[in-house]
Amino acid sequence: MMPKFRLFLLLYTLITAPAWADDGYRLWLKFDLIEDAALRQKYLSQVPTIASTSTHPTVQIAVEELRQGLGTLLGKPVAVKPALGANEKGISFKLNPTESGISEEGFKLQTVGGTLQLIAQTERGLLYAAYELLRRVQTGTSLEKLSVTSSPRIQLRLLNHWDNHVGTIERGYAGMSLWKWYELPERLDPRYTEYARANAAIGINGTVVNNVNASARFLTDEYLQKVKALADVFRPYGIKVYLSVNFASPRILGKLKTADPLDPDVRAWWKQKAADVYTLIPDFGGFLVKANSEGEPGPMDYGRTHVDGANVLAEAVKPHGGIIMWRSFVYEPDPKGDRFKAAYDEFKPLDGKFHDNVIIQVKNGPIDFMPREPFSPLFGAMTQTPVSMEFQLTQEYLGWATHWVYQAPLFEEVLSADTHAKGPGSTVAKVLDGSVYKYPITSMVGVANTGSDRNWTGHPMAQANWYALGRMAWEPTLASEQIADEWVKMSLTRKPQAVATIKNIMLKSREIYVDYTSPLGLHHLMGEGHHFGPEPWLNKARRPDWTAVYYHRADSLGLGFDRTARGSNALSQYAPPVQQQFENPATCPLPYLLWFHHVPWTQKLSTGRTLWNELVHRFYSGAEQVKWMQNEWNKVKKDVDSEIFANVAGRLLTQEKEALWWRDACVLYFQEYARQPLPAPYQKPNRTLEEVKNLVDIYHLR
């Protein structure tokens, strides 16, 4: 079709279509015209031109992003030319490998004369600078006399995709995998590039493309060609590819009799395989391993240790500059034990025994991405072996794709928690960035919430969690409020009142979710297997530590898991000041109370209510707050795109329905132990526990 016809068509679409719907595909790279004409003029006067002669693909991307982004933001084409004239306003790039005050990926944004200079040691740094500049314009921030210096505090800022080779995503709620394995390497979905753009714009520099429950097929020549095709797309965006590997690969693929890490043939197999990988993908990142966990193979199948397992892989990738990310998520099905303690018990004794290109990847809490967990005791405990943070963006335990939960407050809570590992101020963030123990590798990963849904994340608001992970991996002390502010302005609206309203919902959303699903430190009450909806009554499962009763321990006296010295003594895994904070039920912060204490139903809490009354209050007020979210959301109707508005409004209705399931399930179930009426003003649910159980059971039907 010729351009003039396109124009014609577009005008007609514009005239005839009832609304200009936004399907959320553009994420935070939404460069719609700035409505404030004065502001536009101001920016135009500052950055009317871009100067670059670079032929480096990464710099060319930076130039093109600025040209297109500023062009539509400011409503006027931004010219690209080789150089700015004397005193000519515009944007220029300065690549200086020895630039001081920044790290390899860092950048400066500086006003020098009339020029806005983007300065970095590497091309990646320049690309990050370009996205920072665009963010400033998108959010309406002044470009006056800029003197910005920014470097990432964490080296490896990764997404982990739990994407299976068949295209499904384990714990994914936004469609199929982005990776079309059956089309690769011949066909490159244009979305691969969009994915790279979105990540680069928030500083993410690596991606593990396959599930930790890993198929061995990814290490075959056939599949490595497919992975290479992705790596080639991502490379100019500064993003490295990593793979999850199946520890039994030498047996499965190499036809060896064993995968024993101390077997010489196994070692040789891994070395050769690593060499093959790096021949195809010279900047390959490394391997992620889930070993001897939930049925996956590992070194313990052969009487070896995690050290043996990790080190044989580390040796194999070392000559090529690769790393091994070894997950600490291991636990044994001991009905008398405490799963809380498993990772620490397993890995603390191994501290210092891993090769220097191994990093232990630790989930934020000791159990498994519950709506709230205390920080894992491994943070601060590993003095010689680096640990990385694994957050979960996909909302396995946070209401899937129908509950609006902004996770940055959860991240912030964990990152700012004080491990006291080397005295006060030894926050988890400082452990991670290596400032507590000088780790040779630092890393933060998010288990991706992306999928093939048009808007990437299913719930439109879940885009903010992906955004937040990138921003916090770059700077772990960023406040969740600031991140929300940026994201709303970049993705939804710049109208001040609407921005304030949406931010307010976001910042409260996680606490609301906690209140109606697991207040006061309750955890692991969700449906068996699928982890959907409430199932506090679950007392039988394939493993004891997959039930709910294992965790909440309700009885006629009270509720909660005693992890003090009188109980499992999991608290002893923390530094003494942390232990002290948690060990006295009278002073233990309420959000963590039932994580550490079995508390009598009649115990008066700091709120003035008894445990039972406080529980009921939380479940009820939490569910009521969803209505508040709905009301607040309705206020921004005129200020956000109509399709996004309707999308979120619909999901909030489902959230309300399911919040009531949670409330009724938990209150009615725990009431059988507490044997007390509901405190005023709360009315008994208008259904029986049996009815709620029947409802939830539907979701277990084949």
Next chain:
Amino acid sequence: MMPKFRLFLLLYTLITAPAWADDGYRLWLKFDLIEDAALRQKYLSQVPTIASTSTHPTVQIAVEELRQGLGTLLGKPVAVKPALGANEKGISFKLNPTESGISEEGFKLQTVGGTLQLIAQTERGLLYAAYELLRRVQTGTSLEKLSVTSSPRIQLRLLNHWDNHVGTIERGYAGMSLWKWYELPERLDPRYTEYARANAAIGINGTVVNNVNASARFLTDEYLQKVKALADVFRPYGIKVYLSVNFASPRILGKLKTADPLDPDVRAWWKQKAADVYTLIPDFGGFLVKANSEGEPGPMDYGRTHVDGANVLAEAVKPHGGIIMWRSFVYEPDPKGDRFKAAYDEFKPLDGKFHDNVIIQVKNGPIDFMPREPFSPLFGAMTQTPVSMEFQLTQEYLGWATHWVYQAPLFEEVLSADTHAKGPGSTVAKVLDGSVYKYPITSMVGVANTGSDRNWTGHPMAQANWYALGRMAWEPTLASEQIADEWVKMSLTRKPQAVATIKNIMLKSREIYVDYTSPLGLHHLMGEGHHFGPEPWLNKARRPDWTAVYYHRADSLGLGFDRTARGSNALSQYAPPVQQQFENPATCPLPYLLWFHHVPWTQKLSTGRTLWNELVHRFYSGAEQVKWMQNEWNKVKKDVDSEIFANVAGRLLTQEKEALWWRDACVLYFQEYARQPLPAPYQKPNRTLEEVKNLVDIYHLR
């Protein structure tokens, strides 16, 4: 955002974006401006205005489709007003319940004076007329002195979705299910409406939304609310909702001790369940059942028959006007038997014993959607019980989403096959439309190839198969060439040379696929379980009739399944003239040869080549033809959208790679039996059979 800003933005997008990419989302409802100005003017002079005052939602949709569609096709707004003036040109609607010469869903398109009249007995008929009119404008057909009369030859024109409750699609290759069960009924994805539009435009009037391997959960109140929400969206488009049901539902949901169809409690349960369904969805279509097949529950679990099973359901829906679609796809794992005969053996004796609201749903061939099958002997055999046609749009055995196979020639081949049931001319089409046996219900269904992929079908060209199913269900004698012509012009390009080139590829594509995967009547050679790629060597599986050797019967003497009287005698299930056509290997048409005969390797065929040489020739020339497809496709580069061009070009590369797998796997494997060299000019594959096996085995790795 205000309209003027939108305009601004759009203009900028237009100016700055390198190409106006078409992602295929609009399917055949693509109303881009007609480039031929004279033709546009001609149409504009004929249909400048639409007259309607209807408040019926279906007519309003018809008006709106015409207004928007013609508006952008013709590049000028088309006004809608209550009535046309005397001699005023335009479109008018005439609803006349007693209009002669058409059926309830039929329509007339007539020029009356200056007016183009859309005439129908029902609002649905008017909607179909509107889409017909748009199709004529999209394809550049004259509107001069129109006198069109059209009625569907088949009553039920359905899609069957094999969509699971978890969102996956059994044998789906285009993403996740369109139905977001966890968001329904509160949130309605805008795509539900787009789905309804696309179907209505091709005459599809019903949809079975869930997999025939059915979860009982769809019959719970919880899920029926979700189904109702879909039905409410589809209703104005003339589309009814149907459900696949799990035959054990009375036990699973009703907590009865049995699902025995003759048990009074079971009968009562189904009656009540049907009443509940119809209370929510008064125009609910009915139930589809896969019973006692591949592990699904059914009446035989209780010593009952398919008649018992179908009739108890038929009784339940009868008072509400519902129907039961009972699948004939049943077969027992007998290594000495012939799966070919199973459906006929099971159902022929039951002819006439089903209630009059039961229809037996029969796959086109006796096995299972092979690239080519002879028509099922059940077509023509059932004189008193109606049978419907089940085609498979999703390409389970046709190369998934990376092989370009236009299926209309397959449909046409089957529909035009002569069953000789009541003498010559008793084509399958005439059996289906009730003109052979006066069936009270007529039906044709396609197992959907739709999914959440942006372009709906994964392979852009697979959209044509969905389109063809709708068109052929309306008129089973439509030629695949005409359908291709329409579809290309509506979906891809109107440039005559490009239309011709693309149509040519389409019309040859299925035969090419047959040649490189299963020439001369070979069948069921595909990979175990996943059905991906070749596996002719498969000799062990969970059932004998899931292997390849069960079907091809290669030995040192020859190849093929003897289904004559000397063999399984499956041929006896056909009418004598059909038997005669197939029973002599010397006269049996080559495409069916190995379906019915075990032929010596050295046997000379009608082509002048021996069986072995002809086989090799087909596998090699088939694979070579993929290169021809690539070359032809390259010729239309400038005439189709760039994104679609690249998408198809990429998939053709994968198709070529996989065609070579098939060729090498089959030629090398069968050569071990034929013990002959490859005939000139063909060169031995440059890999061993072992190497091909290793490659294919990768796709079996967990």
